[in-house]
Amino acid sequence: MYTPTTVEHPRHRLASSAAAPRSAGGERLFDLAFAPYRPLRPTAGKAGGDALLWEALQVAGARERWEPALRAIQRGVGRGRTIWGASVGAAQRTWRLRLANPGRVRLLEALRAELGPWLAVAPSVDDDGAYDVLGIELSEEVAARGCVDAVSHYLRGAEPRTLEVWQVGSAGRRRVDEVLIAEAKREINVTLPRIKASPIVDFSGDRSLLGRTLIPELFACRYLHVCRRCDADALVYSGINVDQLTWFLSRFGHPAALVDYARGQRERLDHLLFDVEVAYRQEGVAIVYPETTLYGNL
Amino acid sequence: MESYKGRFEPTRFEDLTVTVDFHCHSACRFCIVQEGMNYYKGVPFELYEAAVADNRRAKRYRRVTFTGGEVTLEKRLFDYIDIARDSQSFEHIRIQTNGRLFADRAFARRVVDAGVDEFFVSLHGHDAATQDYISQRPGSFDEAIRGLENLRELGVCILTNTVLTTLNEPTLAAIVDTVRPFAPARMEWWNYLPMEDYADELGLLSPMSELAPSLREALARARDYGIESAVKYVPRCLLGEHGESQDNTQPDVVIVEEFYDKYPKFACIHEAACEHGDTCLGLHHPYITKFGWEEDVLVPFPRATPWREPEYGLWVGSDRPGEGTAIPTDQPRWAGLVVGVAERHRARLANVMLQRRACVYRFELGEGATVDVLLTARSEAPALARSASFNLQYRNLQADLSAPGLRERLSALVEDAIQTVIARDPGGMHLDARKGLVGDDSVRRRPRRAKALRVLDGSEP
Numbered sequence: 001m002y003t004p005t006t007v008e009h010p011r012h013r014l015a016s017s018a019a020a021p022r023s024a025g026g027e028r029l030f031d032l033a034f035a036p037y038r039p040l041r042p043t044a045g046k047a048g049g050d051a052l053l054w055e056a057l058q059v060a061g062a063r064e065r066w067e068p069a070l071r072a073i074q075r076g077v078g079r080g081r082t083i084w085g086a087s088v089g090a091a092q093r094t095w096r097l098r099l100a101n102p103g104r105v106r107l108l109e110a111l112r113a114e115l116g117p118w119l120a121v122a123p124s125v126d127d128d129g130a131y132d133v134l135g136i137e138l139s140e141e142v143a144a145r146g147c148v149d150a151v152s153h154y155l156r157g158a159e160p161r162t163l164e165v166w167q168v169g170s171a172g173r174r175r176v177d178e179v180l181i182a183e184a185k186r187e188i189n190v191t192l193p194r195i196k197a198s199p200i201v202d203f204s205g206d207r208s209l210l211g212r213t214l215i216p217e218l219f220a221c222r223y224l225h226v227c228r229r230c231d232a233d234a235l236v237y238s239g240i241n242v243d244q245l246t247w248f249l250s251r252f253g254h255p256a257a258l259v260d261y262a263r264g265q266r267e268r269l270d271h272l273l274f275d276v277e278v279a280y281r282q283e284g285v286a287i288v289y290p291e292t293t294l295y296g297n298l
Numbered sequence: 299m300e301s302y303k304g305r306f307e308p309t310r311f312e313d314l315t316v317t318v319d320f321h322c323h324s325a326c327r328f329c330i331v332q333e334g335m336n337y338y339k340g341v342p343f344e345l346y347e348a349a350v351a352d353n354r355r356a357k358r359y360r361r362v363t364f365t366g367g368e369v370t371l372e373k374r375l376f377d378y379i380d381i382a383r384d385s386q387s388f389e390h391i392r393i394q395t396n397g398r399l400f401a402d403r404a405f406a407r408r409v410v411d412a413g414v415d416e417f418f419v420s421l422h423g424h425d426a427a428t429q430d431y432i433s434q435r436p437g438s439f440d441e442a443i444r445g446l447e448n449l450r451e452l453g454v455c456i457l458t459n460t461v462l463t464t465l466n467e468p469t470l471a472a473i474v475d476t477v478r479p480f481a482p483a484r485m486e487w488w489n490y491l492p493m494e495d496y497a498d499e500l501g502l503l504s505p506m507s508e509l510a511p512s513l514r515e516a517l518a519r520a521r522d523y524g525i526e527s528a529v530k531y532v533p534r535c536l537l538g539e540h541g542e543s544q545d546n547t548q549p550d551v552v553i554v555e556e557f558y559d560k561y562p563k564f565a566c567i568h569e570a571a572c573e574h575g576d577t578c579l580g581l582h583h584p585y586i587t588k589f590g591w592e593e594d595v596l597v598p599f600p601r602a603t604p605w606r607e608p609e610y611g612l613w614v615g616s617d618r619p620g621e622g623t624a625i626p627t628d629q630p631r632w633a634g635l636v637v638g639v640a641e642r643h644r645a646r647l648a649n650v651m652l653q654r655r656a657c658v659y660r661f662e663l664g665e666g667a668t669v670d671v672l673l674t675a676r677s678e679a680p681a682l683a684r685s686a687s688f689n690l691q692y693r694n695l696q697a698d699l700s701a702p703g704l705r706e707r708l709s710a711l712v713e714d715a716i717q718t719v720i721a722r723d724p725g726g727m728h729l730d731a732r733k734g735l736v737g738d739d740s741v742r743r744r745p746r747r748a749k750a751l752r753v754l755d756g757s758e759p
């Protein structure tokens with residue numbers, strides 16, 4: 001039985017990953033919506049869901065800085081409930097964390113306690129626990145300041161299968177994303193109108209643009225998350241395999257060493273499903289991709 | 299989760315295609331193996347001999363097809379033919395060719411006398427100007443036409459192959475007129491697949507808005523002349539009344555595995571809604587990247603049955619629970635190997651998945667308990683048991699084994715299924731164990747590339 005929280009998932013509600021089936025290695029696997037999945041292969045001798053994170057940190061030269069803090073989360077509040085993300089964009093590399101909060105407990109306070117030795121986390125934010133998922137973003141800039149200024153609150157949206165994402169910090173609270181989650185192929189009639197009703201990309205002007213926003217190489221996934229942000233749209237392809245992941249990393253300019261790692265470790269990663277996010281916007285007649293992110297289980 | 303649409307999976311058991319070598323005296327602008335010309339080698343002769351010996355024993359294939367490159371340039375062509383003929387294990391021996399060397403009547407006769415009875419001749423233009431421009435060899439059209447005349451006079455079976463690109467798209471129906479005098483048994487129309495030029499910098503990809511009407515006209519003309527057509531890689535819903543001519547199957551190909559890794563992959567945005575979503579490949583990725591998904595142009599055929607996600611990617615051996623099952627096979631011979639087993643154990647045979655390299659029987663025992671019994675080609679590889687044709691194993695066990703008696707029931711069912719297959723397997727049932735048949739030594743050293751393949755990403759105007 002999954003433990004339902006407040007955000008509906010296409011087939012089952014956004015679930016506490018604590019209820020995810022355990023793989024042989026004892027690891028619980030879940031996707032970006034915290035919906036559990038069974039490993040695609042027997043897990044004996046396989047890499048864990050965090051293997052790519054450590055490698056991504058390593059090749060970015062950031063492992064030493066962040067691993068102790070992330071390990072602390074992994075051991076503490078984050079066990080079985082955390083998604084990590086590694087973003088590559090125009091500005092700087094960022095490391096994202098999302099922690100499920102099915103019981104609506106004061107997760108931020110717990111997180112502050114874990115990260116206390118390294119960082120202050122949104123000191124101006126009162127934690128009332130009124131969120132389904134808590135998100136934070138780490139970067140070199142955050143490390144330099146010693147403080148995460150704002151956190152993200154993920155809340156069930158007004159419509160079924162939608163999420164609202166609010167950024168909460170010293171500057172107040174503002175909505176930064178609206179997300180619709182649906183099965184990639186079976187429910188394309190749900191996601192496609194949403195993708196096309198974009199304030200960022202004019203699909204009516206050039207029909208070919210859809211081929212560069214809904215990426216065909218990634219369409220063979222389990223779920224699509226259609227994200228509407230302030231300055232870009234984004235699609236999350238949830239549940240791709242390791243071969244698609246390698247393609248994604250290579251195509252969107254993730255470090256070559258990480259691509260080589262994914263390729264070289266294919267046999268150790270092929271039991272996992274991955275979630276990847278491609279943000280996009282239109283510039284003239286072109287589609288540009290300001291940021292892409294790889295997600296996995298911590 | 300890469301789909302069957304994602305990975306081109308050769309599935310036809312009738313035909314064995316042997317890539318003899320990759321050299322060619324034409325240089326067709328779209329040639330899908332042109333990059334390979336530089337570094338692929340053909341199938342090692344001894345592997346070919348082994349494949350024929352296997353067929354002599356197993357009668358797996360009815361036809362062998364020699365292809366390249368241009369196979370008529372191969373010095374050992376007659377050795378290849380002789381071995382196939384002498385094996386007496388193939389009903390037909392076919393050559394895939396540009397037809398140019400058959401302009402020499404003596405050569406044509408020699409090949410026919412050696413035992414080749416089917417000629418699959420490429421003709422990409424309706425006239426010399428078009429064909430010679432495409433092949434980049436002046437005179438190639440005239441040679442091919444003389445070759446076709448000779449073959450026609452020799453009374454062999456002729457088939458033609460036309461690759462659909464922007465270079466011939468306006469004149470496809472005229473090609474039918476050109477080949478009509480040679481009474482081809484079938485005309486095959488293969489939409490261009492970029493193997494290297496994913497961004498279509500050569501401008502060979504024809505938009506469906508232009509290609510589909512022209513192709514339909516050609517198909518109609520072929521039909522009027524009584525010529526059968528087969529179309530590959532064009533969406534079925536764009537073929538109009540000629541939808542039945544869509545045939546995306548491929549023969550088993552003895553070729554370097556890497557070749558298929560470079561094959562473009564396919565997708566259709568309406569896959570889940572379309573009755574033909576399982577067999578119609580839709581559009582290939584480079585096309586979608588360049589022209590879009592054609593979501594308003596492709597019209598799904600309403601499904602009569604619920605769509606189920608195909609078995610994806612790494613074929614079988616998945617521990618994924620039920621949602622990833624493939625389409626049940628309609629091959630009673632394979633289902634017959636385990637008929638009655640499920641009933642003896644108060645279980646249900648939920649699915650029989652027959653794939654190129656495996657046959658999977660999925661049994662359900664209720665309350666979410668499932669187990670797959672897996673057949674692969676008989677080999678010395680570790681297996682639970684072996685029947686005359688297969689290695690047998692079980693996998694994908696999904697059950698709460700703490701439930702009272704369930705472990706024992708599952709064990710009994712698996713044991714029964716295995717013993718039943720062993721008892722019923724008559725021998726000579728075939729699953730393909732040939733992955734890796736063509737080894738590393740079949741690839742010439744490939745020059746390192748300075749940069750990765752460029753993919754059209756829309757970041758350029």
Ligand code: SF4
Nearest residue numbers: 533535566572578598
């Ligand atoms: S809708 Fe898609 S799957 Fe159906 S026939 Fe057309 S291209 Fe093929």
